[in-house]
Amino acid sequence: MTDPPKPPPPTPQSSPPPPPPATKSSETQVGGLDVNVAAALSYFLIIAIVWLVLEPYNKNRFIRFHAIQAIGLAVVSMGLSIVLGMIPLLGWILLIFLPLVIFVAAVLCAVKAFKNEWFKLPVIGDFAEKQAGPA
Secondary structure (H helix, E strand, O other): OOOOOOOOOOOOOOOOOOOOOOOOOHHHEEOOEEHHHHHHHOOOHHHHHHHHHOHHHHOOHHHHHHHHHHHHHHHHHHHHHHHHHHOOOHHHHHHHHHHHHHHHHHHHHHHHHHOOOOOOOOOHHHHHHHHHOOO
């Protein structure tokens, strides 16, 4: 008996060419900065004000939202400081922890902005979303 013919050995297939390197489109950058970086930087109060004044940054809704939310957080922080400063004992004790709470909230918002997330703080975020304008 003869053996059945053997199939030819498989030819090595070349793998598909690698995709071209990702280039950033103009929609992900504003003024030379990535949108997420600009939004995260807006949690430094002075930069938030600058972003709302400078032309390319104030046209982007995502950056505008985070800048307004950062300014709102600063205003609420100042208001709470004044109110808690007027309340003897309990207010003064809570006033000790207020900077830590505001710092944690600002860092949390900056990290979420860096991840391109629309993270809204209660009340302040709703106000910032309305002020940032339509989608």
